[in-house]
Amino acid sequence: xxxxxxxxxxxxxxxxxxxxxxxxxxxxxxxxxxxxxxxxxxxxxxxxxxxxxxxxxxxxxxxxxxxxxxxxxxxxxxxxxxxxxxxxxxxxxxxx
Amino acid sequence: xxxxxxxxxxxxxxxxxxxxxxxxxxxxxxxxxxxxxxxxxxxxxxxxxxxxxxxxxxxxxxxxxxxxxxxxxxxxxxxxxxxxxxxxxxxxxxxxxxxxxxxxxxxxxxxxxxxxxxxxxxxxxxxxxxxxxxxxxxxxxxxxxxxxxxxxxxxxxxxxxxxxxxxxxxxxxxxxxxxxxxxxxxxxxxxxxxxxxxxxxxxxxxxxxxxxxxxxxxxxxxxxxxxxxxxxxxxxxxxxxxxxxxxxxxxxxxxxxxxxxxxxxxxxxxxxxxxxxxxxxxxxxxxxxxxxxxxxxxxxxxxxxxxxxxxxxxxxxxxxxxxxxxxxxxxxxxxxxxxxxxxxxxxxxxxxxxxxxxxxxxxxxxxxxxxxxxxxxxxxxxxxxxxxxxxxxxxxxxxxxxxxxxxxxxxxxxxxxxxxxxxxxxxxxxxxxxxxxxxxxxxxxxxxxxxxxxxxxxxxxxxxxxxxxxxxxxxxxxx
Numbered sequence: 001x002x003x004x005x006x007x008x009x010x011x012x013x014x015x016x017x018x019x020x021x022x023x024x025x026x027x028x029x030x031x032x033x034x035x036x037x038x039x040x041x042x043x044x045x046x047x048x049x050x051x052x053x054x055x056x057x058x059x060x061x062x063x064x065x066x067x068x069x070x071x072x073x074x075x076x077x078x079x080x081x082x083x084x085x086x087x088x089x090x091x092x093x094x095x096x
Numbered sequence: 097x098x099x100x101x102x103x104x105x106x107x108x109x110x111x112x113x114x115x116x117x118x119x120x121x122x123x124x125x126x127x128x129x130x131x132x133x134x135x136x137x138x139x140x141x142x143x144x145x146x147x148x149x150x151x152x153x154x155x156x157x158x159x160x161x162x163x164x165x166x167x168x169x170x171x172x173x174x175x176x177x178x179x180x181x182x183x184x185x186x187x188x189x190x191x192x193x194x195x196x197x198x199x200x201x202x203x204x205x206x207x208x209x210x211x212x213x214x215x216x217x218x219x220x221x222x223x224x225x226x227x228x229x230x231x232x233x234x235x236x237x238x239x240x241x242x243x244x245x246x247x248x249x250x251x252x253x254x255x256x257x258x259x260x261x262x263x264x265x266x267x268x269x270x271x272x273x274x275x276x277x278x279x280x281x282x283x284x285x286x287x288x289x290x291x292x293x294x295x296x297x298x299x300x301x302x303x304x305x306x307x308x309x310x311x312x313x314x315x316x317x318x319x320x321x322x323x324x325x326x327x328x329x330x331x332x333x334x335x336x337x338x339x340x341x342x343x344x345x346x347x348x349x350x351x352x353x354x355x356x357x358x359x360x361x362x363x364x365x366x367x368x369x370x371x372x373x374x375x376x377x378x379x380x381x382x383x384x385x386x387x388x389x390x391x392x393x394x395x396x397x398x399x400x401x402x403x404x405x406x407x408x409x410x411x412x413x414x415x416x417x418x419x420x421x422x423x424x425x426x427x428x429x430x431x432x433x434x435x436x437x438x439x440x441x442x443x444x445x446x447x448x449x450x451x452x453x454x455x456x457x458x459x460x461x462x463x464x465x466x467x468x469x470x471x472x473x474x475x476x477x478x479x480x481x482x483x484x485x486x487x488x489x490x491x492x493x494x495x496x497x498x499x500x501x502x503x504x505x506x507x508x509x510x511x512x513x514x515x516x517x518x519x520x521x522x523x524x525x526x527x528x529x530x531x532x533x534x535x536x537x538x539x540x541x542x543x544x545x546x547x548x549x550x551x552x553x554x555x556x557x558x559x560x561x562x563x564x565x566x567x568x569x570x571x572x573x574x575x
Contacts, residue, residue: 012230012374028359030231034153037218039232041359066373068228068362085261086358086379088293090496096286 007059008032016063016071021049023089024080026093029061049076099173099324102204102343103297103392106171107145107158113176115167116143124150124349125232130225133159133397140164140402145392152221157393161237161300162190162404163563168411171300172323173418175535180410180432181484182366187323188415195321195328203331205295207569209383211334214264220346220415221393222259226364230374231258233264233350234296234364237394237404239306242352244313245282251275252306252316253386257294257380259361264563265380268372269352272469272510272526274312277466278317289351291336292380297345297394302328307405308412309466313414335384345391352384367438372523402435410435416466417442425461426455432483440472440515443483446490458532468510469526472517475533481549506530 008030012018025048030041049055051074061077064070105110110116117136122128123146132144137160140423144153144159148409155257156266162168166176178186210216222232235257245251251274257267271280295302305320317339321328330339335349357376364370396404413433421428427447433439444457454476461467461474475493511518511528518528525532537547557565 010363039224039259040262041231064228066362066375067193068230068370068374070228085264086266086353086356087376088355089376090355090356 004014008062010062010064012064012066012068014066016065016073019063019075021053022047022089028084029077029079030032032062042085043087044079045081045083047080049078051076097170097173099171099301100299101324101326102299102346102557103161103394104428104573106161107302107392109170110143110167110491113166113170114142114143115164115170115176117141117348118147120147120427121527122148122150125152125221126150126224126226128166128214129157129159129223129395131412133395134226134399136160137163137397138400138552139401143167144508149221154390155221155393157221157223157232157395158297159395159397160404161394161396162304163396163402164405167300168304168407169413171304173325178199179484181430182430184414184569185501187411188418190323191319191415192283193322194318195324195326197317197321197330198327198341199339200329200331201343203329203340204388205340205342205344205347206331206386207389212383215382215385216517217259217262217265217385220385223395223550225395225397226370226399228370229363230361231266232357233395234259235294236398237296237298237396238304239295239298239303239341239344240275241295241338241340242290243336244278245352247313249313250317251278252320254303256357256365258363260345260358260360263350263382264358265348265382266358266377267376267380268360268513270454270469270513270526275320275352277312279354280554283352284354287354289353289381291338291494292350292352293333293336293338293340294348295341295346295381296348297346297392298341299343299376300326302341303394303414304408307408309372309416309464311465316423344388345385346385347391348382349384349386349546350380361533364399365404365514366405367440367514367516368400371516372513375524401438402423404437409433409439410486413427413439413471415464416464417444417461418466421457421460426457427462428457430483434486434489437473437488439470441475442467442471442473443475443479443492444559445476445477445479445483448539452534454532454534455535458504458530461507462506462530470512472515473531473533475535477535478537480534492535493533496537497533502534504532504534506532 057078058076061075146157169178210511222234240253301323302320329342356379360377362370418431430445457476509528514524
């Protein structure tokens with residue numbers, strides 16, 4: 001696949017150092033495709049792998065800390081299921 | 097000059113006074129608009145009208161509308177050169193005469209209507225304001241409007257809003273805020289969505305008044321009318337019974353969903369830091385977008401002072417606190433919330449009539465809705481200190497506040513999750529602390545024997561010497 005056809009995403013995670021190869025996980029990803037819809041975000045179930053692996057149909061995942069700092073390491077991401085723009089969950093009202 | 101009745105009159109007045117710069121070249125909504133607004137805020141520069149926005153032909157955007165006292169004065173219909181103290185006094189005076197709004201049947205804000213499946217928030221030139229933000233922020237200079245279901249109270253507030261997807265926004269709607277109280281107190285227990293409206297690009301005084309705290313059950317729009325000197329024109333929203341500012345540029349209508357969360361933040365906030373991390377927060381589902389022809393989006397870029405938030409709240413909180421202290425019989429002489437203190441600091445001048453008046457001032461302020469959540473520090477000075485002059489305030493603070501006896505720390509207090517000095521756990525759970533700095537001379541010190549003589553031009557020279565010096569000063573100085 002040509003590089004310019006590879007989808008690029010990013011996500012924010014609490015502990016970037018704990019991301020590990022091959023794990024299926026729920027993430028909120030932002031679509032980094034240039035244009036008006038850039039940063040469209042959604043909950044997904046996805047599998048991520050370090051970039052030296054092969055993951056057919058995968059996109060590139062940039063990772064930011066929960067405070068927004070971009071991490072050096074990029075990942076490959078395979079979106080297995082789109083879960084929507086928000087989650088049904090009771091918010092913890094005391095938490096800001 | 098009359099106070100501008102809408103965003104467009106305001107822009108014209110800013111152009112005439114030299115307080116707005118139009119940028120005709122194409123500017124990117126992704127970081128470039130934010131960076132330009134940030135730069136002008138940090139420079140104390142003009143508001144910026146972005147005439148051409150990448151990906152969004154036909155849209156314009158106004159940045160940094162109220163980030164200087166000059167622009168605030170223009171919004172009030174005053175001379176741009178009005179000093180802050182006079183501006184605050186005029187603001188206080190106008191609040192004594194609130195004016196009820198009027199309803200109009202035809203409104204510019206509904207010249208264009210997009211409903212349900214036609215709703216696409218990405219059709220608006222929503223900026224990515226800072227690098228590292230959790231999303232594009234559609235709400236940085238706007239009014240959140242919600243109605244109490246059990247009364248006629250229509251609350252105007254200002255809560256940041258992140259654009260998540262085509263019709264979904266997320267935001268920080270704290271349960272300690274007015275709309276948080278309505279939502280969590282009256283809608284969530286019934287598992288019902290709360291109708292909301294967001295007005296972007298309303299007249300500058302309405303946009304500003306959303307940040308004020310007039311009290312539970314009080315309609316802010318009445319005070320916007322009082323500040324404007326005539327009724328604010330409202331019209332009924334398309335999808336709910338909430339009245340909306342008729343001349344606003346863009347209106348978003350929808351529902352705040354119970355039992356739903358979406359990730360929101362981080363966001364570079366008015367404190368000057370990206371201090372609240374990404375977290376699951378409230379979900380706003382948009383059901384309608386209405387807008388004026390050729391709409392002008394409005395935005396600001398929060399960060400290190402001074403920005404529109406800090407500037408507006410400097411005026412608002414100065415008046416809020418003074419009124420509250422007066423209502424409680426405190427011998428207050430002046431109050432200033434300096435914009436450089438990003439709404440966390442209040443400087444209060446008092447006539448020191450009884451011991452520990454500084455404690456009373458601080459504890460009263462921290463007991464209020466506006467002071468409890470957002471303020472962390474109160475400095476109390478004697479009446480001879482000009483609270484608007486930070487040189488005098490710093491001098492009084494460092495020379496009169498005893499490092500042991502003069503500082504009172506309140507270790508357990510309500511806090512904002514945005515206060516940067518709190519640790520991550522304290523921020524997440526709004527566990528704060530406060531400090532009161534007593535910069536008044538103790539009453540039990542003899543004014544003759546114990547209080548040091550202030551060595552200022554106005555205090556250590558006989559009046560005839562002062563007069564003689566002043567009468568020939570300009571000539572002596574070669575002016």
